[in-house]
Amino acid sequence: MVSDTEYYAHTPPRCKLEPWHRLTDHLRGVAEMAAEFGAAFSAGDVCRALGLAHDAGKADPRFQAYLRACHNDEAATSVPHAVPGAAAAERALGPFALAVMGHHAGLTDRADARTMLDRADRRSVEAATPWTDCISRPAIPSWSKEPAALELFVRMCFSALIDADYLDTEAHMAPERSRERRAGRPLAWYRKTLDTHLDALGAASPDTPVNRVRADVLKSCHAMASEPQGAFRLTVPTGGGKTLSGLAFALRHADAYDLRRIVVAIPYTSIIDQTATVFSGVFGPENILEHHSAYDPGGEGEDQAPIELRRKLASENWNSPLIVTTTVQLFDSLFSNRPRACRKLHRIARSVIVLDEAQTLPPELLGPILDVLSELISHYGCSVVFCTATQPDYSGIADTLLTEARQIVPDPARLFSALARVRYHREETPLNVADVAARIDGSRQTLCILNTRRDAVRVVRACRKDEDLFHLSTLMCPSHRRTVLTEVRERLADGRPVRLVATQVVEAGVDLDFPFVLRAVGPLDRIVQAAGRCNREGKLESLGDCLVFELKEAGLPRGWYTTATSLAATAVREDIDSIDQPGPIGAYFRELFNKTNIDAQDIRKCRQELAYAHVAKRFQMIPQGSVALIVRAYDDFAPNKLLAIPPEARDNGWYRAIARCSVGVPLGEAMRMEREGMVATEKGGMKVYEGIYDPLIGIGVGDLPDPADLLI
Numbered sequence: 001m002v003s004d005t006e007y008y009a010h011t012p013p014r015c016k017l018e019p020w021h022r023l024t025d026h027l028r029g030v031a032e033m034a035a036e037f038g039a040a041f042s043a044g045d046v047c048r049a050l051g052l053a054h055d056a057g058k059a060d061p062r063f064q065a066y067l068r069a070c071h072n073d074e075a076a077t078s079v080p081h082a083v084p085g086a087a088a089a090e091r092a093l094g095p096f097a098l099a100v101m102g103h104h105a106g107l108t109d110r111a112d113a114r115t116m117l118d119r120a121d122r123r124s125v126e127a128a129t130p131w132t133d134c135i136s137r138p139a140i141p142s143w144s145k146e147p148a149a150l151e152l153f154v155r156m157c158f159s160a161l162i163d164a165d166y167l168d169t170e171a172h173m174a175p176e177r178s179r180e181r182r183a184g185r186p187l188a189w190y191r192k193t194l195d196t197h198l199d200a201l202g203a204a205s206p207d208t209p210v211n212r213v214r215a216d217v218l219k220s221c222h223a224m225a226s227e228p229q230g231a232f233r234l235t236v237p238t239g240g241g242k243t244l245s246g247l248a249f250a251l252r253h254a255d256a257y258d259l260r261r262i263v264v265a266i267p268y269t270s271i272i273d274q275t276a277t278v279f280s281g282v283f284g285p286e287n288i289l290e291h292h293s294a295y296d297p298g299g300e301g302e303d304q305a306p307i308e309l310r311r312k313l314a315s316e317n318w319n320s321p322l323i324v325t326t327t328v329q330l331f332d333s334l335f336s337n338r339p340r341a342c343r344k345l346h347r348i349a350r351s352v353i354v355l356d357e358a359q360t361l362p363p364e365l366l367g368p369i370l371d372v373l374s375e376l377i378s379h380y381g382c383s384v385v386f387c388t389a390t391q392p393d394y395s396g397i398a399d400t401l402l403t404e405a406r407q408i409v410p411d412p413a414r415l416f417s418a419l420a421r422v423r424y425h426r427e428e429t430p431l432n433v434a435d436v437a438a439r440i441d442g443s444r445q446t447l448c449i450l451n452t453r454r455d456a457v458r459v460v461r462a463c464r465k466d467e468d469l470f471h472l473s474t475l476m477c478p479s480h481r482r483t484v485l486t487e488v489r490e491r492l493a494d495g496r497p498v499r500l501v502a503t504q505v506v507e508a509g510v511d512l513d514f515p516f517v518l519r520a521v522g523p524l525d526r527i528v529q530a531a532g533r534c535n536r537e538g539k540l541e542s543l544g545d546c547l548v549f550e551l552k553e554a555g556l557p558r559g560w561y562t563t564a565t566s567l568a569a570t571a572v573r574e575d576i577d578s579i580d581q582p583g584p585i586g587a588y589f590r591e592l593f594n595k596t597n598i599d600a601q602d603i604r605k606c607r608q609e610l611a612y613a614h615v616a617k618r619f620q621m622i623p624q625g626s627v628a629l630i631v632r633a634y635d636d637f638a639p640n641k642l643l644a645i646p647p648e649a650r651d652n653g654w655y656r657a658i659a660r661c662s663v664g665v666p667l668g669e670a671m672r673m674e675r676e677g678m679v680a681t682e683k684g685g686m687k688v689y690e691g692i693y694d695p696l697i698g699i700g701v702g703d704l705p706d707p708a709d710l711l712i
Helices: 022-039 044-053 060-073 082-101 108-117 122-131 147-173 175-179 187-204 209-224 242-256 269-282 306-317 325-334 363-379 413-418 433-439 453-462 478-494 526-529 561-579 582-595 605-607 612-617 635-644 652-661 668-674
Strands: 008-010 233-235 261-266 287-291 322-326 351-356 383-388 424-427 445-449 471-472 498-502 516-520 544-549 627-630 662-666 679-680 688-689
Touching: 008 022, 008 060, 022 044, 022 147, 044 082, 044 122, 044 147, 060 122, 082 108, 082 122, 082 147, 082 478, 147 175, 147 306, 147 363, 147 605, 147 612, 187 209, 187 242, 187 261, 187 269, 209 233, 209 413, 233 242, 242 261, 242 269, 242 351, 242 383, 261 325, 269 322, 269 351, 287 306, 287 605, 322 325, 325 363, 325 478, 363 383, 363 561, 363 582, 363 605, 413 582, 424 561, 433 453, 433 498, 433 516, 445 526, 453 471, 453 498, 471 478, 478 498, 516 526, 526 561, 526 582, 561 582, 582 668, 605 612, 612 652, 627 635, 635 652, 662 668, 668 679, 668 688
Parallel strands: 233 383, 261 322, 261 351, 287 322, 351 383, 424 544, 445 498, 445 516, 471 498, 516 544, 627 688
Antiparallel strands: 627 662, 679 688
16 A cells, blocks of 8 residues: 555556555665676676665655656646756765766766756755765776766766666566566577587588688687787688687687677678578577667567567667677767667676677767777776778777787788689779660679769669669668568579679678679778679689779769778779788778878767767767658558557567668758658658659669668
């Protein structure tokens, strides 16, 4: 029975009279759980204090009256509790009071927080004070006193508080859901399972140059796994087996240092699909946590199978041993101020972070990204592995932890010589669209990669229209792209004709194997990655051919991409035969970073000032200003089924599912299309594309800039 003299944090679960969630129980429960989470990065005392303080503002009699009124379905007005609780505990918490203030609304800038604390409701502060007087100033590590280190430390403590608060509240409000949460298998099981799989794979593989290199890479990964924690480079030619070998290193390294999980971050959702399929084939899909916008867990609410529900729950806080996500999801979360985005961050402590296709990290954000990676290594027990065939050189722009990252495979240049499968050619004079189309049509199996969606459309429209012509770009919804990739792979495997015109969406990490690749001149690493789709398995009797050309009247994305293309054009002219070697690639990146503002948004300064809202706003791996249009025309069943779900019933799974049916276009283009009747707004506020959807090209649009191929 509810008591007039007792304080409560939450009403009983929906449709029940009992039990009420006592405030004392909630504060203690959150404090102990947060302390357990924070212990992974020397923050147990801080996180315990945050847990004790976070809902102290609910002791205000007005808030207690609000809870009772809500339970009785009576009209009521709430009073804020987060800011008063922070104000009452500020003496003990100092800058960590920001976490208490923001545990619902998000971390705010420290400068703005001062005003908010000074203006906190006095009655609420007075009611909270008896609950916070018991909190003493927690001990913090000496390293966390440096401003930038403090910025991440507060965010990680905030993460521990948010996760503990959500979990303790869920245990009261939704105990059935809480019981479905699972921590997953131990990492030792993953290691043993992968070793068994790789042994069988090696025994069944023919003795070819490619397979010898793959065996060499795996052997090096095993040998280096016991090296001390820190930063590592896995520099392997495309097709050299780095996906499973890199995972083998991560699992053995985690085993050697008692680390908690593996986080594999990948730039493109197309590669995630591919990588997750490989991992699922080894471990079973129920033992992989895929977390990105294009993943559909299947079903909604009670319709979800238990395994899918548990996977969905694990994605909320990354409570899983093996996580496959996007670099966008990882880094946007590390710089976010939102509770839901930050919730998982504390789980990253004591993990191996594998950055696949590391060269795709955006140069204009590289400064703050490298800073945070260095902090994760130094203070949070992480090891970081930079995996790519085109390894960047961070000399001069990062601290020695990263610039002196150890090579997992010794002398990687020898691998590139041993695995040479491509002959590079340079077209001496610029080509027009018709010239490029003629070269595509003149080859039985051809891949042509352009820098922009507009250029890809121009070229594909100039090609001969037969059933063997395909196009891939982000003008097509993800479901369509996946279908095309499947058809292209089947044609290649069967030896049938196939001509594919694409943007960079197929470039890095996608398992395609063409005998002839054309690549419009672009950043040097993109050219080399494109060549990695040529003679990938080394099955041709001679070398494959990669033609680098300049397209007349071509478009280029602005900023660093234009600078990188200019540097690459020079490298191609001077010595095209060596552009894929680690030495020239490293020199190219050093020059690119020297010519690029690696902190173009001045995020480092904002971090020093604990300006969390500004950091989150400025750190955008995918620039804002685009609109997602839901496409009915490609597959009307899935989007129509999803749109029939009422807006109030749409959860994160719904948004991930609808993303598979969506295409992103610039805001201005979307507004034009809406004026012309091609875009409608559905009842939930989502934009629906009602125009023509070409089965070859996708949505019909005007002159568009470069695609945002990265999806959260």
